Amino acid sequence: MGIEIMKKIGFVTLxxxxxxxxxxxxxxxxxxxxxxxxxxxxxxxxxxxNTCSVTNMADAKSRRxxxxxxxxxxxxxxxxxxxxxxxxxxALELEGVDILVGNGNKLEIIPMLEDKxxxxxxxxxxxxxxxxxxxxxxxxxxxxxxxxxxxxxxxDGCENFCTYCIIPYARGPVRSKPASEVIAxxxxxxxxxYLEVVLAGIHTGRYQDGSTNLSSLxxxxxxxxxxxxxxxxxxxxxxxxxxxFIDLMANTKxxxxxLHLPLQSGSDAVLEKMERK
Numbered sequence: 001m002g003i004e005i006m007k008k009i010g011f012v013t014l015x016x017x018x019x020x021x022x023x024x025x026x027x028x029x030x031x032x033x034x035x036x037x038x039x040x041x042x043x044x045x046x047x048x049x050n051t052c053s054v055t056n057m058a059d060a061k062s063r064r065x066x067x068x069x070x071x072x073x074x075x076x077x078x079x080x081x082x083x084x085x086x087x088x089x090x091a092l093e094l095e096g097v098d099i100l101v102g103n104g105n106k107l108e109i110i111p112m113l114e115d116k117x118x119x120x121x122x123x124x125x126x127x128x129x130x131x132x133x134x135x136x137x138x139x140x141x142x143x144x145x146x147x148x149x150x151x152x153x154x155x156d157g158c159e160n161f162c163t164y165c166i167i168p169y170a171r172g173p174v175r176s177k178p179a180s181e182v183i184a185x186x187x188x189x190x191x192x193x194y195l196e197v198v199l200a201g202i203h204t205g206r207y208q209d210g211s212t213n214l215s216s217l218x219x220x221x222x223x224x225x226x227x228x229x230x231x232x233x234x235x236x237x238x239x240x241x242x243x244x245f246i247d248l249m250a251n252t253k254x255x256x257x258x259l260h261l262p263l264q265s266g267s268d269a270v271l272e273k274m275e276r277k
Contacts, residue, residue, distance in 0.1 A: 007117060010040030010076075012065055015052025017200045017234055019082060021153040022106055023050045025140035029110055040069055046077040046113055050106075051084035053170050059084055063094070070096025077116045081109050083170040085128065092126050102128040103171055104138055104156075131172035141185060149232075150194040154182050154217070155201030163275045171202050179209045179217050186225050196230040204233060205240030215244035222254055235260040239277075 009030055013023040026048070027037045040047055047069045051062035062084040070078055079099040080091055086102035098116055101109045108127045116122050137156060145151075157174040158167050186197055199218075201207065207214040214236075221231060231254055238261050249255050265271050 006034060006036045007045045008036045008038070008041075008043060009113075010044035010047045010069070010072075011037055011050075012040060012047070012069070013050045014062055014065065015050070015054065015058065015083065016202075017151055017198070018153055018156070018202055019050050019052060021142060021151050021200060022082075022140055024142045024145070026050075026106060026109065028143045029107070033110070033114075040072060042073045044073060044076050045117065046079060047072075048079045048081065048109065048113070051080060051082040053083035053087050053166055059088070063091075066091070066094055066097060070094075077113060077120070079109055079113055081106055083167075086131055086170045087166055089126065089128055092124055098124055100124075100126045100128065102131060104129045104131055104134045104136070106138065106140065129172075132169065134172045135175065137175035137177055139181075141181075145189075145194065148194065149196045149198060150189045151198045151200050151234075152182060152185055152189070153177065153201060154199050155204055155207045158203040159206075160203070160277055161275065163273065167202060174203060174206045174208070176207050176209050179212045179220060182217065183221060183224050186221055186228065190225055190227050195228070196232065197228060198232040198234060200234040203237075205236040214240070215242055215248065218245070218248055218255065222248070222252060228254060230254060230256055232256045233259065235262060237262065 011023060011027055013019050030037050049065050049069065052058040053062065066080055074096065077098045078096045080097055081101040083103060085091055085100050091097060092100040099109060099112050105127055112125050112127065140153065155174065155176045157172045159173050161168050189197060205214055207217060218231065236259060249257055264276055
């Protein structure tokens with residue numbers, strides 16, 4: 001009886017904190033299935049690149065990483081997923097790319113990869129959703145973390161459609177993780193010894209689960225997870241900081257008194273051309 005050799009997956013993440021969260025969720029799933037997941041080396045059986053497309057520079061960085069890994073081990077299976085994949089379906093034709101997966105269905109990359117590992121003669125595979133009409137929140141959850149600060153993705157998508165921004169076309173409409181699942185995840189994180197949590201999303205301030213908005217979600221977290229020592233937010237728009245949020249920040253030391261607010265143009269004409277809301 002032969003000894004089964006553990007398959008090695010080289011994983012690269014480009015872009016934002018949401019991408020990092022989603023990559024960590026996929027890494028956890030792969031490790032559960034018995035794969036060895038780490039940095040790309042010439043000895044990997046497969047590579048996964050979680051790409052970014054927020055700017056032309058991000059697109060170029062994604063393409064360079066694809067080319068680099070295609071050359072690092074031409075015999076390895078090369079999987080490309082994320083925002084660059086979603087907005088550039090032609091990336092499937094790039095040299096070395098075997099699998100292309102967009103956003104909203106990143107978990108599909110695992111069975112596609114496993115099929116390809118079993119039969120390298122399979123044709124190239126693609127799974128790109130009609131993201132502008134996709135309404136479901138993909139249930140990704142991280143179970144292990146690389147740092148002392150744990151990130152929790154609570155929202156996906158953006159509906160602003162600013163003139164300069166590709167994100168609504170890459171991420172689709174706003175979808176939010178149910179508040180009960182957010183709280184359950186944070187409870188588990190705190191039980192595992194993490195004392196600081198960062199709530200993250202593509203447009204975090206637009207979080208909405210029924211009547212629960214971002215401020216009321218934070219209220220629930222503070223009430224139901226009393227052992228949490230610090231709660232932070234990723235970036236949020238100034239017009240989404242409501243009175244309830246300000247009251248929370250003023251009256252609890254757990255919610256960090258720090259916000260990442262984007263500084264927009266001081267020109268009404270420029271803002272109008274940007275179609276900022």
